[in-house]
Each structure stands twice: as C-alpha cells, then as structure tokens.
Amino acid sequence: MNQIGTTSWNTVLNTFKKIWGYDNFRPPQGEIVSSLLAQKDSLIIMPTGGGKSICFQLPALLQTGLTLVISPLVALMENQVQELRQLNLSAALLHSELPSSQRRLTLQALAQNKLRLLYLSPETLLSAPVWEKLCQPQLQINGLILDEAHCLVQWGETFRPAYRRLGAVRSALLKSKPPGSKISVAAFTATADPLAQKIIASVLQLQQPDIYRLNPYRPNLHLNVCIAWTPKGRKQKLVKFIQNRPQQAGLVYVRTRRDSENLAAWLAEMGYATASYHAGLSATERRAVEADWLGGKIPFVVCTCAFGMGINKPDVRWVIHFHAPLLLSEYVQEIGRAGRDGKPAEALTLVSEPTGWLDPEDKQRQQFFEQQMRSQQQTAQQLAKKLPKQGDVNTVARQFPDGAMALSLLHSSGQLNWLDPFHYVIKPGVNKQSANQIQAAKEMNQYLHTKQCRWQFLLTAFGFAKEAANWRCGHCDRCSP
Template identity: 75%
Template sequence: MYNSDTTSWQEVLAAFKRIWGYDDFRPPQGEIIRSLLEKHDALIVMPTGGGKSICFQLPALLQNGLTLVISPLVALMENQVQELRDRKLPAALLHSELPTWERKKNLQNLEKLRLLYLSPETLLSAPVWEKLCQPQLEINGLILDEAHCLVQWGETFRPAYRRLGAVRPALLKSKPAGTKIAIAAFTATADPKARATIQKVLQLQKPAAFQISPYRQNLHLKVQTIWTPRGRRQGMLKFIQARPHEAGLVYVRTRRDSEELTELLRQKGYATAAYHAGLSPEERRQIEASWLGGKMPFVVCTCAFGMGINKPDVRWVIHYHSPLLLSEYVQEVGRAGRDGKPAEALTLVSEATGWLNPEDKQRREFFAGKMRSQYQEAQAIASKLPTQGEVATVAKQFRDGAIALSLLHSAGQLEWQSPFHYIRHQSGKSCSFGELNAQQQQFQTQMTQYLTTRECRWQFLLQAFGFAKEAAGWRCGHCDNCN
C-alpha cells in the first residue's frame, strides 16, 4: 500500500501499468494522483473523456481503507464498478435498486473493499451512515464524481448534495485521533461560480486546483434555427440520414419527448429506444448494452443518459431541444468524439421571436415558472421552521421540507451542524430566495446568448468557463460561425 515516505513513484506507475496497461499518465493525471495520495483536498475540472476516474481509482487502490465515491446516477456507478470488477479489483456499490441481500453483503464487506460507490441519498441513509461511522472502519477519501450535479441539482432536485460538506467532520468524530480524510471533486464542467460553490459546500481545505480547458479541436459545433415543429423533425432526420451507421445521441428535455420522438423514428425504420429516468434498471441496462455494442446506432435520451458511459466512437450529438444550462450543454456534446476523431454537435432552436414557433420559448417559460414556484413554496415553509432541528423531521412535516432547507443553505441562512441537523441564522452575507431565482435566470440567459451569438462558439464557451486568457482573439475554425 502507498506511503508517500516509503513508496516510490515508480511503484505507482507499475501499479498503473499492471491494472490498466498504460506506461504513463496523461497530464495532469499524475499530479492529481500524487495530490490525492498525499491526502490533499482537490477540485478537478477536466473535459469529458479526459480520464478522470483513473485519477481517484488508482489512489484508492494503493491505500489501506475505503474511498467513498459519491455518484449521481445508478447507471454511472454500475458501469464504473463493473469495469473494476472485470479487473478483479475490490469495488462495490450501494443503491436503492439493489436486492436486499446484495446491499447487506456489500455493507458487511466494507473492510475488504477499496472503493464504494453510492449516491448522496444512500450515503446519508441510516443503515449506511451507521456502518460508515464505526471506529474500526478506515475511510481515507471522499470523492464527488460529476460534481457539477451539486450545483445543478443540489438546491431543488437532490437536496442531499447540499449536506455533503458536513460529512467529513461528522465521520472524523467517530474515527481515531489523527485520521485524515481527503475530499476531491471531479467534473467536466464548472465555471468560476460553480467552482466556488463546490468548494464552499464541500468545505474543501486549500484544495489543489486542476482546470483543463473544455476546448475539443475535433468537435464541430453548430446551431440551426428551425421555423416550425415539422422543420425541427426534418432537421433532425436530414442530419441522421446523412450519417448512416454512425453512433450518436439525440437529447431531449422530457420523458414524454423521448417516447414520442422514438416512436416517430421507429416508424421511419430506425432501430432506437427512449432512455429516461422512468425506466426500470433492466430496461436501462438493455438499452445501454445495445448502444455500446453497436446494435442500436443512437438513443433518444434525457440528461439521465451518457454520464460516465465510455463509448469513444460517438460521431454526433443532436440537441433536439437545447439544454437550459451551458454546463449541461458542454457535458452532453462532450459525449461525442472521445476517440479524438472528428465529431459533430447540432442544436436545433426555434426562431428567436417565438412568433412562428413558440415551442422553445414556452419550454423556457415553463421551467422558469416551475423554479419560481419552488422558491415561493420554500419561502413559505422557511417561515414555519424552528431555528434548529433535524432534516428528517422537517421532511415529514412538509412535502418539500428538505428542498426548503437546501435553499436556505444556498442563501446563506442556514448551517449544517451535522449531515442531519441544521441551525438557522441571519448573517450579513445571506441573500433572499428572490436573489437565488435571479441567479438561476442569469444562467438560462447565458445559454440563450450562446445559441444566438455570431462570434466563435468555442470562444464563447472558453470565456464562460473561466478561460478568458485562452479565448482572447480566438477563432476555432470548426464551428458554424467560424466556417
């Protein structure tokens, strides 16, 4: 096992070669691995396909004790754990869809594992938390994979994310004196504000920062204006017809959209499937296997598909509807061209006024209205909450109680005393729910600006994600505005 005083870097490289078959790391993999082995906190922003998982898997395998990997999606956990198990490595996962016997077995075997994958909600469930707090269980690291989910989902969709900063102090209270638990957050997309949020929520301590530009020279970006719903369908069909047998993805925003579009494509003779969060685990795995194995050239999917799934030869991505956030867009187009060969990303958008085709405008207004109502409901709940209490009690008392607590935390009006207990306060740095809503509106406006810009699209993305120096005077030569 690794000890920075006694284990040489050659031994780390030898383990890398033995497990994955590579002779050396790609920059900055080596620096990240060294940082985690030395128990430093870290915040890593690397493009999709940049080899992030190896950066935390190898340190975990080289150390005694358990590394917890917090992951947002079951499919993502299953893919990574299966790859590790295929290499006969000590990894397991816990999620609500596992059979009871398998959950029990994995919990009983924690001392034998090096990597345990689980969601924020599973991490904070009573039986799992109780087991992790046992003094004899050595925990050396906490990894937040796909850390942008903390920013995108933590306020109103997956409020458990906002409680993760209280995990390390709570675990350390149950461990022997001198125990160190490093925290590292990994993502492909985080602008400066998102990075600051991740660092603050996770309570990262002087984190080593690794930020790699999202620019991908082989990825051609295009936005196409369509004038009618029929024109949208035709635009998609024309694009797909011109690329027979190539692997691709069609992203839509809702479950209903995925099912309706899949039916249309099947009628046109395409072998495809709708993928969304409402499918059973068996259905999801079957679709993933068909796509990964080449039996199904493309999938019509919501944002639930593709995160962490390793298919290098995806040649194209269509956004049938544009995402609401730029970070989602970069994540999703990043599924294409991971092998370094040319790939294309097409986004279909209604004409800007919305007079001829109000579809996109209505969609934006629907989500903005939904967000406003969530903030209003949270405000109403917040006025009824005691100044301190327990998450479980609030969640039982109010339907959206956990979301209200999450929003209060985001507004700086609440602190977590533990992952399960809160205390309210009014500090000079707090903001209102109205201000939070305005910030979300700004993120959506940024997406609209990207879709309508006449400038180089890659230049816009570089500036948006904090790479202004690299973006200065930039023209990529492979987006629709530069060609």
C-alpha cells in the same frame, strides 16, 4: 514526486501499468494522483473522456482503508464498478435498486474492511443503515470523492437536496474516528464555470484545495446551431441529418421523458432502429438500451440528460440537441460524448426562431423553468417562517412535502447552516436570493444566438478568458458557415 505518503512513485507507476496497462500518465493525471495520495483536498476539472476516474481509483487501491465515491446515477456507478471488478479490484456499490441480499453482502464487506472503493449516491450515503456503518471507529476512511461534481450545482438546490448536506460529512465522520485520522475531499467534473467552482468548493468545505483545470476545447468537435422554423421543420432537419450519416453512432437529446418516448416512437415509424432512454425506465430496461447502443445494434438513442454520464463509447460521431439544454454545463457535458476517439465529430443544436411566433415551444420551456425556480424560492421562504430554527432534516421532510428542498434552498441563499449532515440551524436576518440557475439559463440562450466563434464563447464562459482572446476555432458554424 518520489515519495507520496508511504507510497513510492515507482510503485504508483508499476500499479498503473499492471492494472490499466499504460506506461505513463497524461498530464495532469500524475499530479492529481500524487495530490490524492498525499491526502490533500482537490478540485479537478477535466473534459469528458479525459481519464478522470483513474485519478481517484488508483490512489484508492494503493491505500489501506476505504475511499467513498459519491456518484449521481446508478448507471454510472454500475459501469465503473463492473470495470473495476473485471480487473479483480475490491470495489462495490450501494443504491436503492439493489436486491437486499446484495446490499447485505456489501455492508458486511464494508464492516470487515474488505473494500477499497465504495460507490454510492448522496442519498444512500446519508441513509441510516449506511451512515451507521461508516461511523464505526474501526473503519478507516481515507477520502471522499464527489464524481460528476457539477450535479451538486445543477441539482443540489431542488432536485437532489442531499447534495447540499455533503459539506458536513467529513467533520461528522472524523468525530467517530481515532484522533489524528484524516479524510480528504476531492471533486471531479468535466464542466464547472467559475461560479460553479466556487459553489462546489464552498458547499464541500474544501480546505486549501489543489485545483486542476483543463479547458473544454476539443479541436475535433464541430459545433453548429441551426434554426428550425416550425415543429415539423425541426423533425425534418433531424431526419435529414441522420439520413446523411447512415450507421454512424449518435445521440439525440431531448428535454423530457415524454419527448423522448414520442420522438423515438415517431422515428421507429419512419423505419429507424432506435430506443427511448430516460430516468423513468427500470434498471433492466436502461441496461438493455445501453447494451444495444454500445454493441451497435441501434445506431442512436433518443434520450434525456439521464443518458451518457460515465458511458464510454469512443466512436460517437454526432450529438444532436433536438431541444437545447437549459444550462451551458449540461451542453458541454453532452456534446463531450462525441468524438472521444479524436476523430471528427459533430454537435448540432436545433432551436426555434428567436421571436417564438411560429414555434413558441422553446420560449415556453424557458419560461416554465424560470417560473418553477421562482415558485420554489417562494415556497422555501414561506416554509422558513414555519420551521423550527433548529431541527433535523428527516423530521422536516416528514412534516412538509417540500421540506428537504426548502432546507437546501435556504442553505444556498446563506440562511441556514448544517451542524452535521442531519441537523440544521436557521440564521436570523440573512436572505440573499440565489438566482444562480436563472442566470445560467440566460447564458445558454446567449450562446445559442451569439455571433462570435462558439468555442471562444464557451472558453470565456468557463473561465478561460485569457486563452479565448482573439480565438477563432475555424470549424464551428460561426467561423465557417
């Protein structure tokens, strides 16, 4: 590991110490850094709080040229870029909420090769003005990093279809660069089961990737699933839990924006200092809630899954799922926000009793999700008959309201190839229905009602069956009721 490309390992360690103040890496950080410096493709699965960002930020700063970081949320980009700028590092971000003057300055810095790291969403990457700049032959691009890569699996088919086009980005960029140029692609996430790993690698067209997988087990995190017999009982359980932990930092996860606003308002009436957080708030409102929570002004936030990615608060003592998430990967992401300082932390999930007689809400949520998935698949298949066999995504999106989503669903069921990030071709006669999300939602349900050790279940689900054999964590509600 003495020489990586043109950078010596001593230089790597010295830079790491100079910028971040650490003497050495935690395994497998060192291996990942050298893999990226050698410009290899990689897939990295490390638990939340495991120091993933340093693994791609350090190589980017040690190389000349630009590294693109594709990130799902504005809050996430802003937090990382702010930290890098405080360290005087040449990083910038582009997103739709930026004032146009700031956007212009960033595009200028980009054209003048002044940036080492540029954070942007899939949609911004594929927007005409940005794509045009990235395709300039003199702009050297070293790598493409997909941060929070599980979002490609969770959101890529319907909610954020641009994710499905990312696999065509590398070859399209290389066409505009001098011969012999290389761009590596790396995907980072805290949670990806074996199926998700396969989807990420195939959508991104990773070439013989180096794979680093750490299992999600956290010995200080105590898991508990509790039945709430009625809607009123659910609120009582929540309040009792919070009352017993005065002034401890926590998070309450709910499923929808409306749930978040209603529950936060009800808790405020009960005298609790809290706030609602969801993707419908403006950037300023979101920043204010984050600052209040990080600074301890409010001990907990009532939030949707939009909260928490990339927000680093080590002393979160508890996470409550007032409603269970749809997918196990979301669950593991969200409970992973607790106890990053290594001290004991609790993760409580409240569920209706399994029959749904007394409180049908959980069952209704599940059915609504499955119905939605099925009707989106049907829409895609009907649209497939009307769409030109070859065409471009922008025209289709203009002509048909669900056009972009239909193309990404066709891509996920093997019926469509991207010729480049903007042009597609539909393949005749293929139609393997993708039931990934519905299958994944069933697995979440099994977890909630399992009789086995909760951590054992999670390890098996995320592809660590060998480690999970004969496993008992000794500190979940199944091991020590």
